[in-house]
Amino acid sequence: MEWLGLFNYWVVVVLMMTGFYVVIAQGNLIKKIVGLNIFQTSVFIFYISLSKLEGGTAPIYVEGITAYSNPLPHVLILTAIVVGVALTAVGLALAVRIHEAYGSIEEDEIQAQDEEDARNT
Amino acid sequence: MLMGIFSLLAASLYVLLDAVDVALTEAAVGAGVSIILMLGALVLTTSEEKVHDAKHNLLALVVVLITGGALIYGTMDMPNFADPQAPAHQHVAPRYVQDSVDEIGIPNMVTSVLASYRGLDTLGEVLVIFSAGVAVLLLLGAGTYRRRPRPPRKRTK
Amino acid sequence: MSPHIVLRVGAKVLIPVILLFALYIQFHGEYSPGGGFQAGIIFAAALVLYTLIFGLDAVQRAVPPVAVHLLSAVGALLYIGVGVWAMFAGGNFLEYKVLAADPHLGETMGIILIELGVGITVGAVVISLFYSFAGRTREQEN
Known part of the structure; x- marks a missing residue:
């Protein structure tokens, strides 16, 4: 039963690999960004599960309680979520501009157009 | 839609893990903003996808399984879930938990670590968000004035 | 005028509450969960709801894009x-x-x-991101 204590890491690994698979197996740029989001969430869950303390409570001071979860990972992830959504927006904006320039957001079609351009010059 | 449910589940998980500030952020971001941005991008590009051959995906699956196996093997050395002796609870956390109320004078430790102990870090994050906003403005325009649609890209012969 | 009267009345009831909740999250962040990051996003979400129901022109009359861009710098x-x-x-x-x-x-x-400062920057940047995407969509439709 010792190994059940590692269950949270396994959840994180499964989520992370799901995101990783979407990023490398899909040719569609928007789907790649969704995959990156899943990957990102797995990292968030990893940090938050590290900060949990047996018998602890949320890190807001209350008279008479001494055990709190670790506030530092909460701070890091709190800012990372907001930075994550801003950077997702940058990625989506790049995808939109790529679609305007190439008429496609499929990786192989974009590469084919680039190679054709390179041959013609 | 699925992404919204995913965010909501993640937020519930954060509440269970005692990270109430993080849960509030995730709920606001996932339910309010990121879906709208995703839908906007889908409207601007295309919502249809090309069908891919299966061979490419098999290679990706093998890579993912090997990486995942290595990571699971790596977790064998990790401390157990919620173990009070874990290294993460030994170094700076006890000081934040014990002294921050006396030093800063506000009860929410997450806010005092965010704004005071790690104020420079948070300044960096704010500047990153600001730069991301500027980058999207440069890429997509401010959305205020109407321009003619761009002509398709000229091929250099 | 949009024919969805239930949506319009519902939004008119909800939006002030959402804005007030954002301010509560902002200024009560020392005692309860919350702070600038969350408040900015909730504030922006209220404006996104307004845009979805009343249209981009209406929201840009209320909150002009120039003000949003200025505010994102003012917060930092x-x-x-x-x-x-x-x-x-x-x-x-x-x-x-x-x-x-x-x-x-x-x-x-x-x-x-x-x-x-954090709340102003985050809220303004998220609104500006939304304006960029929504404005691009409007251009494409014309």
Whole structure:
């Protein structure tokens, strides 16, 4: 039963690999960004599960309680979520501009157009 | 839609893990903003996808399984879930938990670590968000004035 | 005018509550979960709801894009300004306890000011992201 204590890491690994698979197996740029989001969430869950303390409570001071979860990972992830959504927006904006320039957001079609351009010059 | 449910589940998980500030952020971001941005991008590009051959995906699956196996093997050395002796609870956390109320004078430790102990870090994050906003403005325009649609890209012969 | 009367009335009831909740999250962040990051996003979400129901032109009359772009810089400058103020008051950059005679008061004051800066920047940037995507969609439709 010792190994059940590692269950949270396994959840994180499964989520992370799901995101990783979407990023490398899909040719569609928007789907790649969704995959990156899943990957990102797995990292968030990893940090938050590290900060949990047996018998602890949320890190807001209350008279008479001494055990709190670790506030530092909460701070890091709190800012990372907001930075994550801003950077997702940058990625989506790049995808939109790529679609305007190439008429496609499929990786192989974009590469084919680039190679054709390179041959013609 | 699925992404919204995913965010909501993640937020519930954060509440269970005692990270109430993080849960509030995730709920606001996932339910309010990121879906709208995703839908906007889908409207601007295309919502249809090309069908891919299966061979490419098999290679990706093998890579993912090997990486995942290595990571699971790596977790064998990790401390157990919620173990009070874990290294993460030994170094700076006890000081934040014990002294921050006396030093800063506000009860929410997450806010005092965010704004005071790690104020420079948070300044960096704010500047990153600001730069991301500027980058999207440069890429997509401010959305205020109407321009003619761009002509398709000229091929250099 | 949009025919969806239930949506319009529902949004008119909800939006002030959402804005008020954002301000509560912003200024009660020292005692309960919350702070600038969450408040900015909730504030922006209220404007997104307004846009979805009343259209982009209506929301841009209420909150012009120029103001949004200015505010996103003002928030970051307010944050840096508090840091520089602490330097002039005789401390290090972002060392709030020199801002007032009582160190606790100084810390609390500094934290409230920089959380306000964070909230302004995050809210303005998220609204500006939304304007960019929505404005691009409108251009494509024309």
